[in-house]
Amino acid sequence: MAGWINLPLKRSDxxxxxxxxxxxxxxxxxxxxxxxxxxAISELAKLRNAAVxxxxxxxxxALEPMLR
Numbered sequence: 001m002a003g004w005i006n007l008p009l010k011r012s013d014x015x016x017x018x019x020x021x022x023x024x025x026x027x028x029x030x031x032x033x034x035x036x037x038x039x040a041i042s043e044l045a046k047l048r049n050a051a052v053x054x055x056x057x058x059x060x061x062a063l064e065p066m067l068r
Contacts, residue, residue, distance in 0.1 A: 012052045018045045 021041055026034050034041075 014049050014053055016045070017048070018042065021045075 018041055021044075022034050022038075025037065025041075
C-alpha cells in the first residue's frame, strides 16, 4: 500500500488589491461606483488578508474568516 506524502501548506503573502480593484471598477463602471462601494472594497481587502495571513488552527473557529 502506498504511503502518504506530507506536504506543508502553501503560504501566501499579503497583497494590496484595493487600488487595482478600484481602478477596475472605475474603468468598467464609473468613478461614482468606486466612491459608493469604497467601504465594501476596504472590507473585502481586510477579510482577504485576515483569511490568507492567519495561520490555520485545527479548530472550526479558524474557518470563520473564510466563511464570511
